Amino acid sequence: MTQLLTPVDALLHWTQEHPERVYLRQPIAGEFQERTWAMVADETARIAAGLQAQGLERGDKVAILAKNSAEWFIIDLAITMAGCVSVPIYSTANADTVRYILEHSESKLIVVGKLDNPDAQAKGIPEGIARMAMPYPTIESEHQWSDWLKQYEPLAEPAQWQEQDIMTLIYTSGSTGEPKGAEVSFGAYRAGSLGWMEVFQPTKEDRAISYLPLAHITERVLLQGVSLYNGGVVVSFVESLDTFADNLQSVQPTMFLSVPRLWARFQQAVFEKLPPKKLHFLLKVPVIGGLIRKKIRTNLGLHHARLLGCGSAPVAPALLEWYRDKLGLNIAQAWGMTENMAYGTVNLPYRADKYDTIGKASPGVELKISDEGELLMRSEAMMTGYYKHPELNDEFFSDGWMHTGDKGSIDADGYVKIIGRVKESFKTTKGKYVAPVPIEQKLAENSMVEQVCVCGQALTQPIALVVLADELHHHSQEQIVNSLTRTVKEVNSQIESHARIAHVLVVDQQWSIENGLLTPTLKIRRPQIEKHYDALIHQQHSQLVDFERDDNWGR
Structure with a gap:
């Protein structure tokens, strides 16, 4: 896949290879609507033509404010195909954050989709920025997705890009201060996606469910990027928060990545039906224990999962230990940041004796601990810099090494533990x-x-x-x-x-x-x-x- 530079290159390649294979599955009114690679490519090219018809020029910014959906994948691809730069915004962002990102990025158009508070968020869109709406109840817009699909013929000539060109601006979540826009090049995005492909070893039998925010780099690379460059993973989406459990159970993903809070909630849901002491007793009973373990995994939707991951925030090792010992589910910790394409370390292949670490350096990643105890890293999967903030780049990069801001330790086997943030003590x-x-x-x-x-x-x-x-x-x-x-x-x-x-x-x-x-x-x-x-x-x-x-x- 190294010859395929952009996600659009990958899309067109797989459309040639297996046009009728299902790629995206979007639930609507409880039924999954399936899109093949050919259908995704056609829709992408029509939306890209619609973008160009609005007078957008090469390098113009187009924002996306929406929950995950098949249309999110498609608009992201269409923006690249049209020669523009995507600017995702978290679907939960308040009006002030929406306004800040739109103004800071100088976005010319915003694409809106599924949202919980569209009326409140609409107040953050400055006048003069055009709006296009995905086919869901959302912010009032002058352009409609369904109209563009009928109105425009597929774009004949996709925009051509170089490795160093900026593909997207990913705004950090802003745990301190205003969000900062990380400039992600096509080369860095591809490096992160291919790196995770090497780790995951996905096949055409793999199924994934997209629900972690696509505005964050993790879902954008580990799921969207891997599925595009691999061409085999079938990606399903969640219809709503209320249907999450049903959608997950229906999909029965083979690859499932989550965050500590959700793993803890899954555990609480189990305890609601079987209190810890009773569960512990039953799991020790021959035959019955195996049946209960299987039933719990099936009810969670994880009975067929071959790969389970946890990241984004610190997790209690005891929680991972519980899943491993009680349910037979090996959850691999991983670590990464917006600035390195979420591609840093992972405990894969899974080692039970290292379950409480964030794993070791992924292929192509170099790590070291500074004299101050800070974890430093470098690889090809790193941002170009912070948009409009060149003064921050000198602080963040030093002799090619990225300052992660995390305090860590590396053991004799190369496995890493994060002790905390440098500035949190x-x-x-x-x-x-x-x-x-x-x-x-x-x-x-x-x-x-x-x-x-x-x-x-x-x-x-x-x-x-x-x-x-x-x-x-x-x-x-x-x-x-x-x-x-x-x-x-x-x-x-x-x-x-x-x-x-x-x-x-x-x-x-x-x-x-x-x-x-x-x-x-x-x-x-x-x-x-x-x-x-x-x-x-x-x-x-x-x-x-x-x-x-x-x-x-x-x-």
Whole structure:
């Protein structure tokens, strides 16, 4: 595939090789509508012709604001085919973020699709930017997808590109400050996609489901890029959040990548039907244990999965251990960033003894630890730089090495552990630094804990803010206090005295993208969380486990 530079080159190649093979499956009203490679190529060429008909010139930016769908793949390909640069925006972005990205990127047109809050987000689209709507209820637009398919003949001559040309601007999720646009070249995108192909070894029998945001580099490379350059993986989509479980069960993917929060929710769903102690007992019973294990995997939609992955945010090793030991599901951790095409490390081929690492360097990736303990990397799959921010590039790149911002360690076998972010460590009034991530991972081993943030700047001892899993509302306050108390005492016995947790504060509100406490990739936003709970953090607490409001737990 090295001769195929762009995703459009790959699309046209596979359309020649097997035009009638199914590529994309979009559920509509509960039924999957299938598109073959030939159908995808035809639709792409017609939409590309529509883009050119709007007077867009080579290099103009076209934004995409939509949830994942077959049309998302197609518009992304059409933008490249038409000679433009795509600018994806998270479907959950608020109006201010939408406006910032559109203005910063100087986008000339925005394509809108499935959205949860179209009316609110529409306020972020400046006047003068044309709108085109995918065939779903969405933001009011002057151009319609279905009209373009009828109105325009397929574009005869796709735009030609060089390796160094910019294919897309991927705006980082902005855990600190405004989002930054990473310039992704065609060469870097192809390198990341081919690298993951070498790791995954996909075949024509593989099935994947696209639900992680395509505006993020992970889904864009690991699923979209791999499926395009490989030409064999069939990609299905999710109709809505309500149908996610049914869609997943229907597809029964062979390749499934997710984030820690969703793996934890899957576990909670299992516990809702079979409490941990009962499940543990039944799984040990010969024959019955095997049947239960198979039924759980099937109900999750993962019985045929040959490849399972977890990334995007720190995960509690105990959660991965539970899946491996109880369900026989080996979840490989992986690590990457927007700036390196999400292509860095992975625990594949899977090694059970390295389950608590993020794996080792992927093919073609070099890693090292700086004198300051920062993980540095380099490969062909790296961004060109930050759009309109050349001053940041000198900080980010040094002698060809990329500064990841992650503190890490590399063992004798080359496997990597992330200790935390370089800038996340805080100093207590005792004058000693505390790295919060390892402590958070230990606390999250309690299945009651869905979200956790350890903080302690200017405090005598660190404290932990905790959001409990939704499924716990039938538990009494006493049960919750006893469980969290045991966990805190166990964690404190394993860490140095200055880092021990003084209090766990159970907060009422779920942290979400919508309330600004999570990034679109579900990482916690520490500065925002600490600011939001500043008064609570600095209150006097006499109990080891305390609640933001006790009256929420009178059950």
